[in-house]
Amino acid sequence: MSQEPESKPPGEPAAKRDELPSGREGHTPDFSPAEVQRRLRHPVSFFRRTREHLIEGGVFLCGVASILAISLIFIFLFREGLQALRMVDTPLDFVYSMGVQLEYDAGIDDVVAVGEAPQLAWQPVSEEPKLSMIPLMWGSLGVALLASLLSTLAGIGVGIFLSELASPRLRGVVKPMLELLVGIPTVVIGFVMLAIVAQPLRQVAEAIGLSGVYGSTYNMFVGAVGVSIVIIPVIGSLVDDALRAVPDDLRAASLGVGATRWQTTWRVVLPTGVSGVFGAVILGFGRALGETMIVLMCAGNAAQITGNPFDSVRTMTAAIASEMGAAQVGGVHAQTLFLVGAILITITFLLNLTMELVVNRFRRKIRL
Amino acid sequence: MSVLPKQAVKAPSPPPARPAPPGHYLEVKNLSVHYGETQALFEVSFGTEKNTVLALIGPSGCGKSTLIKAVNRILELTPGARIDGDVLIEDESIFGQKVDLISLRQRVGMVFQRPNPFPKSIYDNVAYGLRIHGVKDRSTVDDVVEWALKHSALWDEVKDRLRTSALELSGGQQQRLCIARALAVQPDVLLMDEPCSALDPIATGKIEELIMSLKQDYTILVVTHNMQQAARVSDHTALMWLGKLIEHNRTEEVFTNPKEKITEDYITGRSG
Amino acid sequence: MTDEARQSIETARRKVTGKTKAPLWAVLFESLVRGITGAVILVLFFLMGTILVRGGGQITPEFLLQAPRDGMTAGGIFPAIMGTFFVVLFMIVMALPLGVFGAVYMVEYSKGGIMSRIIRAAVNNLAGVPSIVFGLFGLGFFVLFVGRNLDHHIYGVPRTAEEVQAVQAEMAPLQAEAREEAINLADERGITDPAELDAFVEAYVEEQTPPVPRTVFGQGAMFWAAATLAILVLPFIIVATEEALRAVPPSTREAAYGLGATRWQVISTVVLPQAKPGILTGAILAVARGAGELAPILFVGVTFFTPGLPLTEPVNFGLFSVPVVNPFEEFMHLNYHIYTMATQHHDPIGTRGIQFGTTLVLVALTFVMNLMAIVLRRRYSKKS
Known part of the structure; x- marks a missing residue:
């Protein structure tokens, strides 16, 4: 203000010449504001x-x-x-189909047909296609539950570690590693499980005396372990977010009345963040249900209903992935696979909805 | 303080063809603003003349920022804001059917509470308004940039580094840059929303000097919660209280001879 | 002060200052949590280490630059690398504008209105759809619906059994006529050998009757695969862009609006430039994600073997003419190569080397992209 803009110290504008793009020296601009104003104040074209x-x-x-x-x-x-x-004749065909019931006859030491009985079988390419989806759902549910069990425990552990235990520095290292783990293509995890892990796992199981129940090298358990590798970091990350959203004054209040860090985590932080954690678990379950390549490669891919986690199973996703390519488009097999997909997407949709509701409740609670 | 040789820079405006309008240069009429359910302004009315500074004072949350944001209709960006009443500039409603929002905002420039330069170079910040309005030829843009920076008393500090990022400037410099940026589009009215609240006393002083010199060419509305500042820079002062206009008068009058009890309490620091 | 009182104050103080010894279960729990996290990190290192060790020896120029040969037991994976590269390229070209401007609509135009809430619900659900369902959708929508209809309307390929019959009915008289002519012609030329006669008649009929329409779009193709993947990554791009846009301070927007900028000017000159690093991070993650998925493209164009990249006839660019990638052909893909080699090759054990080599290439690609995104995000968030 105290300086007249026109009175430039001489000899200095050399540097300035580069600064003004048109290369002119900083003289008093000889333009008319009215003219500029006129150019600016045109109605919007x-x-x-x-x-x-x-x-x-x-x-x-x-x-x-x-x-x-x-x-x-x-x-x-x-x-x-x-x-x-x-x-199909009736939608019940997707639940069970009538099949010949065989029974062992000691008299002739062979099986004989004793009549017809409903069977839960998925044999879509046999002479008489059997289209019961129950074995597939069983497989999906089994793998997803087992994987959820493994990854919920581990994921909550990882989440607690990240939000309550790790120093910011350690967190800054661990969190990206989890992201890298999530970023590994599922085919790769399926492949490593199939090529490297499954066989030794079987040997370990046999060594500890499980040979009687360890049905197949590729089974529900191996599939679930593979799926867990993908889901643990996801749940861990979400649990971390949920716990970190718990306001620090709650922690301070708890520590302030003399609780230890563990009492605080256990009695204050986890209960407050529980719906967030629950949301993470549901999301993990949905992911496990939808996971395809890992279960296709490691769960044995045999459509059967079994209570033994060490038996082969075929999930809904694996059935679609392995059979769709060969199925005749427009045929009952292909369309049934589409139906399986439709059921799958409905389930995940409902899971998402549940999670949304739970997480919204969590948000409201945090705001209180 | 020597005043900028404005007449040399800005050609004296040609005498108005028509006689001076009967009303005020800028007139606010029964202006009410709602944010959703809550009412922030209650039927505020006042007028202000060309080339004067009007200071709006009042405690935080009394609606003064809302008021000036309504004057260039930037308030409409706030979701849920509803405006009733009218604002006239030279007897023309800014809410009229024919009014073009773009031209209005060009005519009514605004400087915000916190300096908000774009993360671009100093030069590009000032040139921004010109470019978006289609003035792109270099020599004109250069001229206007230099003129605006001189006009906002920033030229000497930045003339050698026009290409560096505006974010490297100090807070006070950034705020003057924002003023330069607003001036570059040649407005008639300048709205300033607590332009010094984020600045230190020295920078504040510079801005205040600037405001006083700018009133030769612009009609200025400045919101402030600092009464000394209002007393220093303004010709007229209006006190807002809970969304209502309590008192509006010449600044000396307001500060030496307040009519209202609230005003007296407020300026003597008994409330607010 | 009694000793008792002093004692209790001392206990309280120790409790408050946290100098009491943690109970055993707390110590156990803490080490359990640390152990689990350590184990998870170990899994990462195990995976990476194994792939590096077993696949590392496989990486040779030949492996990277040649097609498979000798019944897939030798040669390289060049077509799979290029197939993966191009499908992801097409994918991001489709998904990025849709995702970025979708987010722009939510943040800058709709602003928490009803539309943006619907879009958010759609995005959340889209992100939760199992990847194999995208595969079914790609097949059902892109190939069977869009592709077949395109073929029908452009090339007259029949879509339904009735249409097939109609075409056959149309062709039948022409074929019969041609056959008759052919037999007469053969008679004139003195062809008597039945096999020779058959061959002659077949050739003649084919020559004389209009060609049977050929499927172009109604089959698995790189383009459909890319489109399917684009829908898969769309929610990720939208969410990343949204975050980046919301991180742009409202004050800069106000400044631009205050100068009379139109909405689009504010977006294009102020908001998007500032959001660029965040958007870029999202795009890189989307590419990594797209490159790592197999289930969505399983029925939409991946194939076990092509001798090279599917190319078109040379396209004239004026100065030179080169063949370009034909997006309407089937293609090889790294993921599919791993999967089929490991599960469907006649000698899965003998070709483990190739499988690990392919895995290493794929992991390296996705790893590098993920790392880039992490580094970029970190630098970006530090700055702002």
């Missing part, structure tokens, strides 16, 4: 207005794309899947 509207329309379409995508997914899965219902 039709072109600019139209462009603005066009862009808004385009951006809107991009916004709608994800709505369109999820709707189309539901529509096309159900469209194809419901065709399967029309191809």
Whole structure:
């Protein structure tokens, strides 16, 4: 202010010449503000207005794309899947089918047919296709439950470690590692389990006396372990987020009345964050249910109902992945696989909904 | 303090073709603002003349920021804000059908509470307004940038580093840069929303000097919670209280001879 | 002060200052938690180490630059590398604009309105859809619905059994006529050998009757695979972009609006440039994710073997003419290569080396991209 802008010290503008793009020295600009004002104060042109509207329309379409995508997914899965219902006599065909019941006859030392009985069998390419989805659902549920069990325990441990125990420095190292673990393609995990882990696992099991029950090298348990590798970091990360969202004053209050760190974690932090943790577990379960490549490669892929976690199973996802390529499009097998997909997406949709509700409750609680 | 040789820089505005308008240069009429359910402004009315500084004072949350944000309609960006009443500039409603929001905001410039330069170079910050309005030829942009920076008393501090990032400037410099940025689009009215609240006393002093010199060319509305500042820079002062306009008068009058009890209490520090 | 009182104060003080010894269960629990985390990290190192050791020896120029040969027991994985690269490239080209502008719509236009809430619900659900379902969708929608309809409308390929019959009915008289002509012609030329006659008639009929329409779009193809993957990664890009946009301080937006910028000017000149690092991070993660998925593209175009990358006829670019990648062909993919070699090759044990080599290449690709994203995000979040 105290300096007249025009009175530039001489000899200095050399550097300034580079600064003003037009290369002119800092003289008092000889422009007329009125002229600039006139150039600026034009009414917004039709072109600019139209462009603005066009862009808004385009951006809107991009916004709608994800709505369109999820709707189309539901529509096309159900469209194809419901065709399967029309191809069978009764929807019950997807639950059980009548099959010859065999019984051992001691008299002739052989099995004999004693009549028909409902069977829960998935044999879609046999002479008389048996389309019971129960074995597939059984397999999916088994793998997902087992994997959830393993990864919930481990994931909560990892989450507690990250949010309550680790120094910021350690956290900064561990968290990216978890992200890298999540980033490993599932085919790779399936492959390593199949090629390297499954066989030694069997030997270990036999060494500790499980040879009687260890049915197959590739089984539900191996699949579940593989799936857990993917899910543990996910649950761990989410539990970490949930626990870190617990306000620090709660911790301070607890520590302030003389509780130890562990009492604080156990009695204050975990109960407050429990719905967030629960949400993480549901999400993990949904992921396990939807996981394809790992179970396809390591769970043995035999469609059967078994209570033994060391037997082979085929999950819904694995059935789709392994059979769709060979199924005749438009045939009852392919359409049934679409139906399996439709059921799968409905289940995960409901799980997502549950999680949303739980997490919303959690958010409200935290805000209190 | 020597005043900028403004007449040399900005051509004296041609005498108005029509006679001076009957109302005030800028007039706020029965302005009410709701944020959702809560009402933030209650039927505020006042006027202010060309080339004067009007200070809006009052405790935090009394609606003064809301008020000036309504004047260039930037308030409409806030979700849920509803505006009733009218604002006239030279007897024309800014809410009229024909009013173009873009031109309005160009005509009514705004400086915000915290310096908010774009993370671009100093030069690009000042040139931003010109460029978005289609003035792109280099010599004009250069001229305007230099003129605006001189006008906001920043030129001598930055003339050798126009290409460096604006974020490297100090807070006070950033705020003057924001003023330069607003000036570059040649507004008539300048709205300043607590322009010094984030600055240290020295930087504040510079901005205050600047405000006083700028009133030669602009009509200025400045929001402040600092009464000394209002007393120093403004010609008129308006006191806001809980969304209502309590008193509006010449600054000396407000500070020496307040009409209202609330005003008296407020300026003597008994409340607020 | 009595000794008792002093004692109790001392106990209380020790408790408050945390100098009491933690109970045994707490110590156990703490070490358990540390142990679990350590084990998880060990799993990462085990996976990486094994793949590096077993796959490392496999990586040779030949392995990287040649196609498989000798019944997939030798040669390289070049077509699979290129197939993966191009499918992911097409994917990100489709998904990035959709995702970025979808997020722009949510944050800058709809602003928490009803539309943005619907979009958020859609995005959340899309992110939860199992990957194999995307595979079914890709097949059902892109290949069977879009592709077959394109074929039908452009090339007249029949879609349904009735249409197939119609085409056959149309062709039948023409074929019969041609056959008759062929037999007469053969008679004239004195062809009597039945086999020779058959061959002659077949060739003649084929030559004389209009060609049977060929499927172009209604089959698995790189383009459909890329489109399927694009939908899969769309939610990730949207969420990442949204976060980046929300991180742009509202004050900068206000400044631009205050100068009279239009909404699009504010977005394009102020908001997007500031959000760029965040968007880039999201895009890299999306690419890594897309490259790591197999289930979604299993029925949409991956194939066990192609001798090279599917190419078109040379396209003239003026100065030179080169063949370009044909996105409407089937392609090899690293993930599929690992999967089929490990589970469907006639000698899965003997080709373990190739499998580990392929795995190493894939892991290296995704690892590098994930690492890039992590580093980028860290630098970015430090700055702001």
